[in-house]
Amino acid sequence: MTARAQRIADQIQREIAVLIQLEVSDPRVGMVSVTGVDVSNDLAYAKIYITVLNSLAGDEQINADTLSEPGVLDQLEIEENLKALKKASGFLRTLLAKRLRLRVVP
Template identity: 45%
Template sequence: MAKIRTGRVSEQIKKEISILIQTELKDPRIGFVTVTGVDLTNDLSQAKIYLSVFGDDEQKNNSLKALDKANGFLRSELGKRIKLRHVPELIFKIDESIEYGSRIEKLLTEIDTKDSK
């Protein structure tokens, strides 16, 4: 029963955080950011928010710093939009899985082109 609730709450947090980042935050350091996932603890005390940032490592770090600075604002807005007794602590992390998958696909196509020659 608890896993169903945490799944629902994490999807709602993912939706609301992505809307807040796109519409409410005006920090120029935040580039093109996509929320790829949210891992929520069973007691709903912490939410790890995984982000995919378009750009180089410097752009990723700047976006992460800007989101960490806006953590209080995001948490208070999240509390207004989602009716929870305690709003979870937000922890932002860069999601490397998309880059990793595209790198693997690139390597596989290189192997395929070498084999066909």
Template identity: 35%
Template sequence: MGYRANRLGEEIKRIVTDLLRTEIKDPRISPFTTVTEVDVSKDLRYAKIYVSVLGEREEQQRTLEGLQNASGFIRSELGKQIRLRYNPEITFCLDSSIQHGLKINQILHDLAKEQE
């Protein structure tokens, strides 16, 4: 990703995080939803937003459905707050890296207990 795409990704991340916290009131979206990363294409027309949701698998799927449902609103808010020729088309993806890290941490913690 180029410099401009990185900058735009960080700005989208900030705006979407703020929208999740204050504007979007969908009950399907978990309050433990975190925007972890935003990948923007080189032509700035597509943005893939990675979110992490703490909870069970079905809660993660419900949150993803709620976010996909709210993507039109989020895209329009991005258009109001960022001046671009083309408003990026957004898609949401689950980012399981935080949960994977928690599992690894738990395994290491269990191994340390066994060695004591």
């Protein structure tokens, strides 16, 4: 990855993290951390890596009903987070385009 592509990837990572936290109102999206972004050399494509954090650690009743072990994420919870983020991807890309000064927003 070129230096410019790396700079843009870092900027996309910061902006996407803020957008997910503040703009996505889907209740299926819990605590999500953007861990990395890979951008193609032509800046047309970006792969965003996320980590789903356990947002249910303090509620024992929800843990008993939904998780196999308290404090451990259930695969279903991770899949629901991913489905919600994929559904919001167009919305996030539109907001990202308003924040970035790029000809093509990946």
